[in-house]
Amino acid sequence: MTTHKIAVIAGDGIGKEVVPAAIECLKRIAELHSLNLEFTYFDWGSDYYAGHGRMMPLDGLEQLSAHEAIFLGAVGSPSVPDAESLWGLLIPIRREFQQYINLRPVKTLDGVKSPLASKEPIDILIVRENNEGEYSEVGGRAYRGLPHETAVQETIFTRLGVSRAAHYAASLASSRKGRLTSATKSNGIIHTMPFWDEVVEETTRLYPDVTLTSELVDALSAHLVLKPWTFDVIVASNLLGDILSDLGSSVTGSIGVAPSANLNPEGDFPSLFEPVHGSAPDIAGKGLANPVGQMWSGAMMLQHLGHPEAAEHLQLAFESVLRDGLGTRDVGGPSSTSEFTAAVLAAI
Amino acid sequence: MTTHKIAVIAGDGIGKEVVPAAIECLKRIAELHSLNLEFTYFDWGSDYYAGHGRMMPLDGLEQLSAHEAIFLGAVGSPSVPDAESLWGLLIPIRREFQQYINLRPVKTLDGVKSPLASKEPIDILIVRENNEGEYSEVGGRAYRGLPHETAVQETIFTRLGVSRAAHYAASLASSRKGRLTSATKSNGIIHTMPFWDEVVEETTRLYPDVTLTSELVDALSAHLVLKPWTFDVIVASNLLGDILSDLGSSVTGSIGVAPSANLNPEGDFPSLFEPVHGSAPDIAGKGLANPVGQMWSGAMMLQHLGHPEAAEHLQLAFESVLRDGLGTRDVGGPSSTSEFTAAVLAAI
Numbered sequence: 001m002t003t004h005k006i007a008v009i010a011g012d013g014i015g016k017e018v019v020p021a022a023i024e025c026l027k028r029i030a031e032l033h034s035l036n037l038e039f040t041y042f043d044w045g046s047d048y049y050a051g052h053g054r055m056m057p058l059d060g061l062e063q064l065s066a067h068e069a070i071f072l073g074a075v076g077s078p079s080v081p082d083a084e085s086l087w088g089l090l091i092p093i094r095r096e097f098q099q100y101i102n103l104r105p106v107k108t109l110d111g112v113k114s115p116l117a118s119k120e121p122i123d124i125l126i127v128r129e130n131n132e133g134e135y136s137e138v139g140g141r142a143y144r145g146l147p148h149e150t151a152v153q154e155t156i157f158t159r160l161g162v163s164r165a166a167h168y169a170a171s172l173a174s175s176r177k178g179r180l181t182s183a184t185k186s187n188g189i190i191h192t193m194p195f196w197d198e199v200v201e202e203t204t205r206l207y208p209d210v211t212l213t214s215e216l217v218d219a220l221s222a223h224l225v226l227k228p229w230t231f232d233v234i235v236a237s238n239l240l241g242d243i244l245s246d247l248g249s250s251v252t253g254s255i256g257v258a259p260s261a262n263l264n265p266e267g268d269f270p271s272l273f274e275p276v277h278g279s280a281p282d283i284a285g286k287g288l289a290n291p292v293g294q295m296w297s298g299a300m301m302l303q304h305l306g307h308p309e310a311a312e313h314l315q316l317a318f319e320s321v322l323r324d325g326l327g328t329r330d331v332g333g334p335s336s337t338s339e340f341t342a343a344v345l346a347a348i
Numbered sequence: 349m350t351t352h353k354i355a356v357i358a359g360d361g362i363g364k365e366v367v368p369a370a371i372e373c374l375k376r377i378a379e380l381h382s383l384n385l386e387f388t389y390f391d392w393g394s395d396y397y398a399g400h401g402r403m404m405p406l407d408g409l410e411q412l413s414a415h416e417a418i419f420l421g422a423v424g425s426p427s428v429p430d431a432e433s434l435w436g437l438l439i440p441i442r443r444e445f446q447q448y449i450n451l452r453p454v455k456t457l458d459g460v461k462s463p464l465a466s467k468e469p470i471d472i473l474i475v476r477e478n479n480e481g482e483y484s485e486v487g488g489r490a491y492r493g494l495p496h497e498t499a500v501q502e503t504i505f506t507r508l509g510v511s512r513a514a515h516y517a518a519s520l521a522s523s524r525k526g527r528l529t530s531a532t533k534s535n536g537i538i539h540t541m542p543f544w545d546e547v548v549e550e551t552t553r554l555y556p557d558v559t560l561t562s563e564l565v566d567a568l569s570a571h572l573v574l575k576p577w578t579f580d581v582i583v584a585s586n587l588l589g590d591i592l593s594d595l596g597s598s599v600t601g602s603i604g605v606a607p608s609a610n611l612n613p614e615g616d617f618p619s620l621f622e623p624v625h626g627s628a629p630d631i632a633g634k635g636l637a638n639p640v641g642q643m644w645s646g647a648m649m650l651q652h653l654g655h656p657e658a659a660e661h662l663q664l665a666f667e668s669v670l671r672d673g674l675g676t677r678d679v680g681g682p683s684s685t686s687e688f689t690a691a692v693l694a695a696i
C-alpha cells in the first residue's frame with residue numbers, strides 16, 4: 001500500500017470548514033482504493049499570525065518539504081494585510097517549491113448555473129505559468145510622492161521557464177483532444193511575447209498530435225465568452241493565466257467551486273492544492289460554505305499522486321450530488337456544508 | 349459655422365467600405381446640425397506599403413497634425429507583417445499625439461445579441477491608459493536561441509501618466525452615475541500596481557461625487573461576465589484595459605460593432621477614432637461589412653469635437669435601424685453594407 005504524506009493547512013475563515021469536509025471524503029476514497037493518505041495538520045494562517053507575527057514558522061517551508069502534497073484551504077483575514085498573508089505563505093510556497101504550473105480546470109457542472117445563454121458543455125484546462133513572467137520580484141518606485149514619481153515592474157521570461165510550462169501544456173493536450181491555445185500579445189509592443197510564442201511553438205513541435213493556435217489575449221478573452229466550448233487546453237503566462245482562469249470559471253458559473261493545483265510536475269518538491277475561492281470571512285463559521293472547490297482540489301491531488309481512478313471516483317461523487325440539486329445555498333441548493341458532505345460520502 | 353478638419357484613413361480591407369458608409373452619415377448629420385466637417389483623404393495603409401515600403405509617408409504625422417481628428421477604418425493585411433503595419437501607423441499616432449486615453453463604450457444594443465442569459469441592459473465606459481504601462485518601449489532579449497535566453501519587458505508607470513488617465517475617468521464618472529472601478533493587481537507581487545492604486549485614489553478624491561472601487565483584475569474579469577450591468581466607468585492600465593475592453597464587448601455581443609476613441613483630451617494633438625474590428629480581408633469587397641463600428645466611432649468623434657447633440661442624433665439613427673432588425677448578416681439581419689447605410693440615412 002503506497003503511503004502519501006500530505007500537509008494540511010486549513011488556514012482562515014471557511015478554510016476551517018471546507019478542509020475537514022474534503023478530508024472526510026478523501027479518507028473514505030482512500031479506504032476504498034487502498035491508499036494510505038497520511039495527513040499532518042498545520043495551524044498556520046492569520047490566527048497563527050496574531051500569536052507569532054508571521055503566517056508560518058521560520059522553518060515552515062522545511063516542515064512542508066517532508067510532504068508530497070500540501071492541501072490548503074484559504075488564507076486571508078481582514079486583520080492581516082494581504083501582502084503579509086500572501087508573501088508569508090502562499091507565494092514562498094509556490095516559488096521555493098518550484099510550483100511552476102498553476103492548473104485550473106474550467107468545466108460546466110450540472111447543478112451549477114452558467115451565466116451564458118448557450119448550454120453547450122465546456123471543458124477546458126488552463127495551464128498558467130506560475131513562477132516568472134509579469135510576477136517577477138524585480139521592480140520598485142523612484143521619487144516617492146513627487147510629481148515625477150515612477151514605478152517599474154520587470155517582466156522576465158526565461159527559456160527554461162516558458163518551455164517547461166509549454167511542455168506540460170502540450171503533453172496535457174496530447175492526452176486530451178490535442179488542441180492547445182497559447183495566449184499571447186505579440187502583435188504590438190510587448191518585447192517578451194514574441195519570445196513566448198517562439199518557445200511555445202518550438203516546444204509544441206515535439207508533440208506531433210497537438211495542434212497549436214496562438215491567440216492574442218484580448219481576442220482570446222472574447223472567445224472565452226463567445227465560444228468557450230471550442231477550447232481544450234490553454235497555456236498562458238502568469239498574469240494572463242491569472243485573468244483567463246478567473247474569466248473561464250465565471251463563464252461556466254463555477255468560480256465559487258473552482259479548484260487549482262500549484263504543481264511541481266517533477267515531484268522534486270511538494271505540490272499544493274487549493275480552491276480558487278477565498279476565506280470568505282462574511283460567511284465563515286455558519287455552516288454555509290460550499291466545499292466543492294476543496295473536494296475538487298482533493299481530486300486533483302489524488303490525480304497528481306498517481307491515482308486517477310480514485311480521483312475520478314471522488315469527482316463523480318460530488319458531481320452527482322450537485323446534479324441531484326443537493327448543492328449548498330450559493331448554487332441554489334438546500335444543503336448546509338455538512339449535509340452536502342454527508343451526501344457526497346453517501347454517493348462515494 | 350465651426351469648421352473641423354478631419355483626416356480620413358480608410359486603410360485596408362473592409363475599412364474601404366465602412367469608412368465611406370460612415371462618412372455619408374456624418375455629412376448628412378453635419379448638414380442638419382450646421383457643422384462644417386472638412387474631410388481630407390489619405391490613401392495610407394497596406395496598399396501604400398506595397399508601393400512605398402512604408403505605411404505612411406515620412407512626414408505622415410506632420411500632415412495629420414494639421415487636423416483636429418483622424419477617422420480611421422482598419423489597417424492590416426496578410427501581405428504586411430503586423431509589426432510593420434502597427435508600428436508604421438497606429439502606434440506612432442497614439443504616442444506622438446499623446447492620445448493617452450483609449451475610450452471604449454461597452455453597451456448592449458437592441459438587435460445585437462448578447463451571449464448572456466440575462467438580458468439586463470449594460471452601459472459601461474472603459475477608460476484605458478493608452479501611452480505607458482505594460483506597453484513601454486523598454487525591453488528586449490539576451491542570449492538569443494541559447495538555453496539561458498531571457499526576454500524582458502519593463503512596465504513603466506509615471507505619476508503624470510496615471511493621474512491624467514484617472515482624472516479623465518473620474519470626470520467621466522462624475523458626468524454619469526458616479527461609479528468608478530479601477531482595475532488593479534496590487535495584492536501580489538507586481539510592484540507598479542500599488543502605485544497605480546495610490547494615484548487613482550488621490551486623483552479620485554478630487555471628485556467628491558465619484559465613488560471609487562479598486563478591483564483585482566482577475567475578479568473584475570469575472571464580474572464583467574457575472575454582473576456587467578453593475579459597472580459604470582472602468583479605468584485600467586494599457587494591457588489590462590486592452591483585455592477588459594474586448595472582454596466587455598464580447599459580453600454585450602457587440603465586439604463586431606464596437607467603436608473606440610484614442611483621445612488627446614486637451615486637444616493639443618488630433619485624436620483618433622476607429623472601430624475595434626480589423627480589416628477582415630476574408631469578407632472585404634463583398635458588401636457584407638457591418639458599418640456600425642465605424643458609424644459609432646463617428647458619433648464619438650462628434651462628441652469629442654464638442655457636438656453632443658449631433659453625436660446622439662447619429663447614435664440614435666443606427667441604433668434604431670438595428671432595433672428594427674435591419675442589421676447586416678453578421679448580426680442576423682438581411683442588409684448589405686449599402687442597404688444598412690441607406691436605412692441609417694433615412695432614419696437620420
Ligand SMILES: CC(C)[C@H](C(=O)O)[C@@H](O)C(=O)O
Nearest residue numbers: 187188189218434438439590
Ligand atoms: C493592435 C494592438 C497593438 C492593439 C493594442 O493592444 O493596443 C489593439 O489590440 C487595440 O486594442 O487597439
Ligand SMILES: CC(C)[C@H](C(=O)O)[C@@H](O)C(=O)O
Nearest residue numbers: 086090091242535536537566
Ligand atoms: C493572491 C494572488 C497573488 C494570486 C495570484 O495572482 O497569483 C491569486 O489571484 C491566484 O490566482 O492564486
